[in-house]
Amino acid sequence: MSSTKATAAALPIDRGWAWFVLIGVHVSFVLSNGYLTALGVFYIEWKDYFQTDATATSWLLSLPLLVASPLSFFVGILSSSVGIRWIAMTGAAVNGLATILGSRTTDIRQLYVCTALSGVGAIMMISPGSIVISHYFKKRFALASGISVVGVSVGQMLFPPLIRVLVTMYGWRGAMFVIGALQMNGVAACALFRPLKTSVEEDKPQGERSGNSSPMLSSGNEDCEEEAENSSTETQPAKSRRCSGYLKVFTNLPAMLNLLSCCFYATAAIVNITHLPARSKEAGWSDDQSAMLLLVYAVFSVVTRLSNGWFVDRGYVGPIQLQLGAIAGATLATFLNPVSDSYAYLVVNAILTGSCIGMSAPLYIVNMRLMVGASELPAALSLIWGVVFFFNASGTVIAGKIFDLTGNYVAPFLTAGAIFLICFLLLVTVAVVKRRRDKDRRRLERAV
Template sequence: MASPSDSSSPPPSPTPTLSEITSSTKDTSFAAAKEEEWCEAINSSDEKKDLSSSSLVSVSPSLVFDKLGSDSPVGIISEGSQDAALTFPEGGVRGWLVVAGAVHMTFAGFGFINSWGVFQAYYETGMLASSSSSSIAWIGSLQYCLIFFPSLVMGRLLDTGTFILPFSIAALTYVVATILIAECTKYYQFLLCQGLLLGLAAGVMFGPTFAVVSHWFRQRRALAVGAVVSGSSIGGTVFPIFLRKLIPLIGFKWTLRAAALLIAYCVGFACLTLRPRLKPVKVEGGLFNFAAFKRPAFSLYVVGCFLVMAGLYTPLSFLDVAGRRIGLGDFSSYLIAIANATSLAGRLVPGYLADKIGPVNLLIPFSLLSGILIFAWPFCVSKGSLVVFSALMGIGTGAFVSLYSPGVAQLGETHDIGRRMGTLTSILSFAALIGPPISGAILTRTESFLSVACFSGTIVIVGSSVMASAKWALFKSWKGRM
């Protein structure tokens, strides 16, 4: 088989052809037809390279699979010089144990941090009453930022097979930080302990979690990731009620200590079960995957996700505050639990459908509808309307968290998924950092949730449009599985 980049050049070293790969396929005419599609997929990629004896192709495996279709008889495709067969267990005892460990991690990590709205309201009316809403919001935003930022380093450590030790240290630090929050009395102490230490430890654990799951699943990857992120929905439902009910009964300090005990079990289970499948690889380049940005589709996708992230988490940060302003009292804390509970549907259902029609194909409309929904927030001035808004908003945020990770996994090779995922999530950390404080400053300045909604809703809609342009950049069409 001649090099697809130059049919007239001398043939390179013998390489496996598509016919050899599909030797079990008796219909040779079908295999020949697929071989032509194979060449077309390579020629259409911007990563064309000559075939060599050490690699079958150097184009994105995801792109080739999309070109050939998910029902292609191609069972093994080598990935660049790594020669890693694209065959995945798609489950099994070991694979689902990895998923279970990841669920425990997201329950204790993202689930607890998603309960920030309860702390925001509690601090505003009690321990930090002298601080502004915007100042207090910086504590929660720092958590959200740091839960994403360490992915830049942890993604690379996963690719090189050395993430277990820092993951375990972070798990211990996360438990200790939760206990230390109970001892804080001043704003800077909460900022350092709950914002910096807790957020950083959660980020070190969160960074490799989804990429490890991707080692075990391909065709069912979106479903597996949807199951993993459901852990944060369950945790985000349990912890707000847990905190609100126990603080009046046993006090703030013992409530945090009880939470630390539950968290210790969850992160311990994750440490024992989260293990990568692929062999460590030596990836060219530094921690930040600049080469990935040579692809317009990836660059636009990152920008779109950044904008959506900057606006999407504002309602979750201020739902409790909004409920108290319209006189809902203690019931307002349940709004966060409701949003996190319904996000379970937003994580699982789109995750299942994404395996059939593509994660980005679902992410775009879900994000767009969430942006439109945010504009209705200021007009929810009754208990019933705010409950409905919280439920629908939870579905939107759940869909985003569930789908952005499988989306970026499709835009490159599997052996480099940790570094590519780390690049995206580290960029998203800055969106999580600036979004709620900007909204808090707008709220402090205007005393109106209408202004906050206009800011958040607008950037989410713009971000959805940019993600749609990423699909156009890849396919030059609105059709195609992405």
């Protein structure tokens, strides 16, 4: 027992190498999903060059997310069997090569293939990144999740101006080639993912381990041990237990309700991001003022993604309670968006919306970790990214259809508000179910 504790104490949990891993995950998010969210800057360039209509060109923006979504679950399985680091490094190479090859395409169908490969590479980086963060961080997991996910927002802010400069200097082909070369640095970032794995105690949700009711206050060192690079050294029972965990997650009611809530969250959030500038232009404001709204949204989204983990990790507020407050704020802000066309009002609305939506994204990961056991966690985190990718892609289409039917942006925002409300009600159900299960568990422990 003392030897086990000494080994656990020597692991870099919440300290040392863990922060280098976090830097690698953050950079991988910037270069993968952060780039994919900025592809709209190429939209006009591609449309003019290939002489295609808006629908055909729009597929170039949605295809990476739609392709990545169904692959996410299998990437989680491969990460545990082949190795987190190797899957992530391969994904980074695919991500960069896809962009470089896209710069050489002469037909839009070839570009479809390249953008789809970008989605494949992105999910091969993002899912392993979330999994390795859950291994290295225990007490500071919420903070680490926020720092990793904020990489998407950093990419949203960095890539659009960079792409515009590169297109002006080298054309869209040269811009894609340079960005692809930049993305190849993701291989080095993912090489930092030295793997750890949870030990056997721990096929329980984090909040139920070692008698500690608050997973955010436990050190978690006892849950981790060094993992060999070659998974073939694992015993057959360990492999069997791990594989069964991927299917077991589908029987976990709180986890599935949390995942369903995430589906609605991703749909409603993308409506705000996509149509905020267009809503401003409809109100009569200039292109520059409309773009500034999106920048305000992104800045406050970054701030809340970074700061919410600090409050959760210190136990000032529970992650589920904070998530409920954030979704309630997003619901209110989205419903109230069409109330006024005043630019000052739209700025304040963008601040509130960006703060609440930005806060919610990493909390879905934190809450999922509270609801599943160690063997279920890779599948659960992969499923979260799968639904985020799919419903981000489909949400833009839904909002566009609503606009086409109504001719204004009031209906899309009201629809997004209603979707956020459903998301909130599902989270309330999650909180009730989890509290009831925790009470039953404590009752059984007292009986024993």
